Amino acid sequence: MSIDESRRQRALDAMGVLDTPPDERVDRVTRLAQELFHVPMVSVTLIDRDRQWRKSQIGLSDEAPREGAFCDLTIRQGGTYVVEDASSDELFATNPFVVGDPHLRFYAGHPLQAPSGEQVGTLCLLDVEPRALDAHQRDLLRDLAQWVQGELARDRELDEASLLQRALLPRRTPVVPGYVLAATAVPAGQILGDIYDWYLHGDSLRLTLADVMGKGAGPAIIASGVRASLRTAPDRSLAASVGDVDRLLEQDIGDTSTFVTAVHVDLDIPSGRLSFIDAGHSLAFVLRADDDWEQLRSTGLPLGMGLGEERVEATIALQPGDTFVCCSDGLLDVLDPADPFGHVRDVLRDLGPQGAVEEAARLARAEHAPDDVTVVVVRRQA
16 A cells, blocks of 8 residues: 655644653553453554654553554555564564564554544554454454544644634733723633633623533534624624524524523723623622622523523623622632632732632632633722
8 A cells, every 4th residue: 555655744743643741541542452452562653754653552662763663564554454473474574673672473553544534653462472363353453443543633623622712712801991801711621611702892891701511622612603603793782692692502502412601791981881691601790899799690591592582681880999700600619619709709809800810710720620710800990
């Protein structure tokens, strides 16, 4: 089987896997292969330009030369490749790993493909004793290789989704005379399932925080879609904008078990009038200048579940010295369980908006928060 080496190498490089730390999802398959086949050596091997680099291995080094390697020949075969006794195989009888340490005899490998289809590596089994693989064992090795292949592709998909999402988060905090703004977003995993957005439109500040149930690429994509939908309609009322999102999401989310809660806000900067729609979120508050704590109650169902329901705006006044706070439910996991909102009040009073969001981010990382933590704070200066 002939291969286009330059194309194959580009595909491997694009996966972004080479020289990355160990991955338990891949290591698990390696351990399982060793248990199922009772071999002393197993490897998930990626074939680089002039080396074999092992993403996961048992009984082998992390890398070895590519020239003359069993795995290099495997990616050129296109299917499961088995050498029952390398010492009597004309291709490998003089191989340094056969005539010298570790004196290999048995090899079986199945190719791993990049998402674009190029053969970039193998899942392989090795032994110092000759042996054979029957048809059932060959099928099992193929299935395990496809499992590894899926895990490696998933890493790439997560990286791409993470890059997309970071591009959609606000790049800078708006400068609003008379107000102090601060925000943070800390993912529980590689990808944030929460999203926040804010931007100036005339004399108004539009602000959104959305929390999609779950973690990972799926919720992140939905959250990004919510952000994009709301941002495209700055001239429409809050109710009309949220109604548009309801219509867009109803079909997509209605067929799944997920849902999106959100707070969508319009702050009139000169007057401090804050209009909002809370779609099933119930985690928006105002800390008054006198330390009184006011929760902004939910005004409707989560996004995508409110089709046919008239979205109703509520309004409060943000007076000088007052602070608007909105967070995702992940913040509750890292606060004092006896009095979480008292904890927020104390931190805001002692550290101010920027210090408060930095403390939230610190707690999220220190406590290994099981859910995404997103916090947005807007204080009207006294």
